[in-house]
Amino acid sequence: GESVGLHLPTLSVQEGDNSIINCAYSNSASDYFIWYKQESGKGPQFIIDIRSNMDKRQGQRVTVLLNKTVKHLSLQIAATQPGDSAVYFCAENKGAGSYQLTFGKGTKLSVIP
Amino acid sequence: EAQVTQNPRYLITVTGKKLTVTCSQNMNHEYMSWYRQDPGLGLRQIYYSMNVEVTDKGDVPEGYKVSRKEKRNFPLILESPSPNQTSLYFCASSLKGSNQPQHFGDGTRLSIL
Numbered sequence: 423g424e425s426v427g428l429h430l431p432t433l434s435v436q437e438g439d440n441s442i443i444n445c446a447y448s449n450s451a452s453d454y455f456i457w458y459k460q461e462s463g464k465g466p467q468f469i470i471d472i473r474s475n476m477d478k479r480q481g482q483r484v485t486v487l488l489n490k491t492v493k494h495l496s497l498q499i500a501a502t503q504p505g506d507s508a509v510y511f512c513a514e515n516k517g518a519g520s521y522q523l524t525f526g527k528g529t530k531l532s533v534i535p
Numbered sequence: 536e537a538q539v540t541q542n543p544r545y546l547i548t549v550t551g552k553k554l555t556v557t558c559s560q561n562m563n564h565e566y567m568s569w570y571r572q573d574p575g576l577g578l579r580q581i582y583y584s585m586n587v588e589v590t591d592k593g594d595v596p597e598g599y600k601v602s603r604k605e606k607r608n609f610p611l612i613l614e615s616p617s618p619n620q621t622s623l624y625f626c627a628s629s630l631k632g633s634n635q636p637q638h639f640g641d642g643t644r645l646s647i648l
Contacts, residue, residue, distance in 0.1 A: 454634040465539075465625050465639035466578070473634055511578070519633045521566055521585065522593065525578040 430509060432530045441499040443529045445512030450493065452514035456523070457486060457497045461508045469497070469510075499531075507533045537562045539640035541626050547646040548616060556611045556643050558626030564638075565631040567609040568593070569601065571622040572642075578625070584609055585631075616647045 435441045447455070453474040458466035472479045472486045472495075479486050485498040495512050509530050513523040539560045548554055560567065568583040570593075580593030584603040598620055600612040609628075613620060623644050627637040 456636055458639075463641070465627075465641045468636040468638060471634070471636050513578075515633055521629075521633050522580060522583065523637065527575070527577045 430528050430530045432532060434532045434534060435502050436534050437502060437504060439502055441497075441502045441506070441531060443497045443499075443510050443531065445495040445497075445526050445529075447493050447495060447512070447514045447524075447526075449514060449516065449524065450490075451517040452524075453518045454515040455486070455488060455495050456513045457484075457495075458511045458513065458525075459506075459508045460511065460528070466511060502531075502533050504533045504535055507531055537638070539626055539628055539638055541624075541640040541643050543643060544641065545644045547648065549648050550617055551615050554613050554616060554645075556613075556624060556626075556645070558609045558611065558640060559607050560609075560626075560628040560638075561607065562628060562630075562638070563606065564628035565606070566635070566637070567603065567626065567628045568637065569599070569609070569611045570625045570627065571595065572625060573622050581611070581624075613645075616645075618647050621645060621647045 456471040457469040460466045470481045470486050477488050483500045487496045509528045511528045512526045516522045542557045565586050569581040570578045572578050579595045581599050582601040584590045625642050626640045629635040629637040
């Protein structure tokens with residue numbers, strides 16, 4: 423498969439446990455944040471997004487938390503499954519109203535069966 | 536099925552030989568964008584387009600051209616490819632609006648010898 427990065431931070435979790443992936447962002451003007459999942463040989467797949475007027479948003483098995491005070495974003499995956507193994511990226515827009523995204527370097531999640 | 540389609544998926548070519556990577560989306564999205572993904576550098580934006588006949592430079596536009604003659608297509612052109620353009624390329628599209636998630640194709644691996 424395609425290598426999306428060398429020396430990525432890695433998180434290993436036991437199947438069935440909860441996973442928390444963290445992301446620090448730098449632009450205090452960003453008002454839109456997204457989490458993507460990238461499996462080997464595939465493009466980034468949208469997971470969940472959140473606007474800056476919220477601090478929490480839930481999807482199916484996933485929750486995104488936004489702390490604007492410390493410019494921190496996290497993705498929580500409940501009951502992690504082997505199919506969740508992938509590289510996860512956070513992205514932020516470049517400012518209020520901007521379509522352009524700045525991507526984090528990614529975290530590799532490995533699920534231990 | 537809603538998707539972003541890139542062609543070719545893989546290409547090995549030589550320095551200076553013009554090439555085009557096609558991108559097509561069937562979601563009637565206004566916004567389209569090209570990224571390159573390199574180990575340790577993450578996803579970086581090359582060019583983007585807000586609508587037909589409207590294109591703008593991203594963060595790393597040097598050595599690339601794009602066009603947007605039709606809403607569904609956004610080809611990436613390398614007029615005179617060089618080895619430093621060896622990379623994994625992704626096309627993405629989204630609805631109009633700064634808080635719309637971008638949807639990605641599965642990537643094109645280019646090797647310039």
